[in-house]
Amino acid sequence: MGYSSDSSSPLHVQLADYIRDKVYSQEWPEGTKLPSEHEFMNEFGYSRGTVQKGIQILVNEGLITKVKGKGSFVIKPNIEHLTGNSLLSFAESLRMQGIDFSTEVIGSEVIPADKTCSQRLGIPLNAPVYYLRRVRSTSDGPLLYMESRINMLTCPGIDKFDYADKTLFSAIEEVSGKKLGYAKVRYGARIAGKMLGKLLNCDETAPVLNIDQICYLEDNSSTEWGNIWLPANKYVLVSVLQRA
Structure with missing residues (x-):
């Protein structure tokens, strides 16, 4: 039976x-x-x-x-990303775990902020925004897809780097002259769909984790609106929480 x-x-x-x-x-x-x-x-x-x-x-x-x-x-996910009180980039997290990776820039351009971007970054409509798309991979294949919209009012010259080698957080701190302060982060489960399935080399019906975050500099000015997509079978998010 x-x-x-x-x-x-x-x-x-x-x-x-x-x-x-x-x-x-x-x-x-x-x-x-x-x-x-x-x-x-x-x-x-x-x-x-x-x-x-x-x-x-x-x-x-x-x-x-x-x-x-x-x-x-x-499947046993073999890569962790620490969340909680630390604003840690995925590149920094991978390096801390001794994992070799490469980054491919699949698109970059300066665009005017549309209504949504203007609201999320708190900048004027049509203000200059650097729109950057990257895929990060290990020897096992694609690991995450990142879309970043960077506020060029706080980060002039952010479009001048080669992001196949340069990490975005280090570039932001370099051109702004300020340290990153904090981020507001939202997590959501999604189905990959055709585009993400192709970029992440997974089935279009596979589950993926979406991290939607706004990063701020130490002076509370907005700097980046990021959307990160992670295959659910490769990444585990880890938090260390203290009871209030």
Whole structure:
């Protein structure tokens, strides 16, 4: 008798639901090897094609990885980013963990601030903004996609650097002559979609984490509105919290 979370669902969807429930409940924690296709077939009476389709759903979601000759495993994110009281760039975080990475600039231009950008950065409409897009990768492939809109009123000359080598935070402090002070950050879960799926080399239905942040200099002036997109199966955000 097969597992049935919803008897009206196709069998491969029911199997995906079953595996997902095991993972989310921590019964099958990160790094767990899944039963083999034959074991699923024998336990539930499913065909091989049904089992393969069910597992593929979770591969596309970024929850499971298939290792040739070894089987299927619950993905274990191997990169952490510390959040909380520290304003730490992703480049700084990766270097602290000893992870080699490269940065590809996929677009950069000076644009006039539209209504949304004007509101988010607190600058006049049509004020100059440097719009920068980057993909950061390791030897395992794309790791994150970053869109940055930088206030050129506080950061004149921010468009003069090669951001394949220069980190944005260091450039901001250099051209502004001030230290970064703090950021207001919002987190949200999203589905990758076609564009992000291509940039991050993941399925367009895979979950990604969006970090929307406004960074301010030490004098409280706005400097950057950033949108960062992280594949959910590669990154873990870590916070150290103290009870008030």
